[in-house]
Amino acid sequence: MDTCSTKPFAGQRKSQADAIESLLRSRYGQWVPAYELSDLALQYCARINGIRRKLRRAGDRERIENKTQWVGGQCHGSYRIVLTSDVLGITPAKSQPLKSWEQVCKERDEKMRQPPSFELMP
Numbered sequence: 379m380d381t382c383s384t385k386p387f388a389g390q391r392k393s394q395a396d397a398i399e400s401l402l403r404s405r406y407g408q409w410v411p412a413y414e415l416s417d418l419a420l421q422y423c424a425r426i427n428g429i430r431r432k433l434r435r436a437g438d439r440e441r442i443e444n445k446t447q448w449v450g451g452q453c454h455g456s457y458r459i460v461l462t463s464d465v466l467g468i469t470p471a472k473s474q475p476l477k478s479w480e481q482v483c484k485e486r487d488e489k490m491r492q493p494p495s496f497e498l499m500p
Contacts, residue, residue, distance in 0.1 A: 394419035395428050402429075402442065402459040409445065409456035426457060437461055 392400070397418045402410055415422035426442055433440050444457045477485075 394422075395425040396431075398422060398425050399429050399459075402457065405458070407458060407460050409458050412455035412457065415457065 383470075398415055398470050403412065412422065415426075419425050426444075430442050433442070439462055440459055441462050442457055444455060447454045453477065
């Protein structure tokens with residue numbers, strides 16, 4: 379008899395880390411209480427650290443944040459997944475249109491034709 383509370387979707391076997399990441403992504407940007415994560419994996423902190431490593435390897439565009447609050451003498455923890463730019467309070471750089479190789483060569487040649495903007499002094 380299967381006593382696991384998390385059933386795989388459509389016959390696929392999901393790891394605990396995948397289940398936690400799916401839950402965090404389903405509530406993107408919202409705080410998810412730690413007790414909900416513990417329903418998926420008792421060692422949810424280890425699974426979250428694995429997800430953090432995976433996000434870092436994927437380009438560090440997203441991060442998992444955590445926060446704690448003291449309520450009635452108990453510490454309540456929560457986690458969420460958000461864009462790195464939201465966490466750091468930065469705006470992503472404006473993407474520039476790609477240049478063709480001909481444009482790059484033309485700009486280089488124009489710069490090479492200009493006189494140097496400095497003088498060497500003996």
